[in-house]
Amino acid sequence: MPVDRRSSQVFAVARDLASKERLPVMGIAATKDQLPDGWGKLPYRTRKSSVAALDGPAVRIYFWPSLDDLASMAPASAGFVIVLEWEAGELAGWARHNQALNFDTREELVPARSGGAMELYERIAWSGNNGWRDDWGKRDAVSDMRKLRDMDEFDALDLAGYMIGRRGNRAIRQLLHLARGV
Numbered sequence: 001m002p003v004d005r006r007s008s009q010v011f012a013v014a015r016d017l018a019s020k021e022r023l024p025v026m027g028i029a030a031t032k033d034q035l036p037d038g039w040g041k042l043p044y045r046t047r048k049s050s051v052a053a054l055d056g057p058a059v060r061i062y063f064w065p066s067l068d069d070l071a072s073m074a075p076a077s078a079g080f081v082i083v084l085e086w087e088a089g090e091l092a093g094w095a096r097h098n099q100a101l102n103f104d105t106r107e108e109l110v111p112a113r114s115g116g117a118m119e120l121y122e123r124i125a126w127s128g129n130n131g132w133r134d135d136w137g138k139r140d141a142v143s144d145m146r147k148l149r150d151m152d153e154f155d156a157l158d159l160a161g162y163m164i165g166r167r168g169n170r171a172i173r174q175l176l177h178l179a180r181g182v
Helices: 003-021 067-073 092-097 115-127 135-150 154-162 170-177
Strands: 025-029 058-063 079-084
Touching: 003 058, 003 067, 003 079, 003 092, 092 115, 092 154, 115 135, 115 154, 135 154, 135 170
Parallel strands: 025 058, 058 079
Antiparallel strands: none
């Protein structure tokens, strides 16, 4: 499906939701040209500029965000969040771990890991309290990632997606760097 058509569909869904919930709509994109036609003077934020950006509850649409964009959002204050992305990408883990809804199939996405793997994910998150920059955090995270590998459940991007909302974008990038050595 063409990109502009998909973003227009998502925009229509967001406007309907905003109308029902009596909330404003805000677009978030890397650049203004990623916003759909007809965005007009609605609030938006890009990496370099913003127009009437909202800090309070709103229906926020992230148009093809990066890991850094999502890791820096504050989901508790968002109200509703709609993320438009391709299914295969560095954010697929985020979508599964946050029970996102697949726009095409209307199916709720669920984590694809066993209970044991999820316990290791939680341990890795806990050991990352310093952004996996101290020796102990690095050691423990790498050890747990190796356990995941031995269980045949290691997926660095899925793990990074799980960490969105739990750790900052720099910490997640550090975790991905550590994961390369596993």
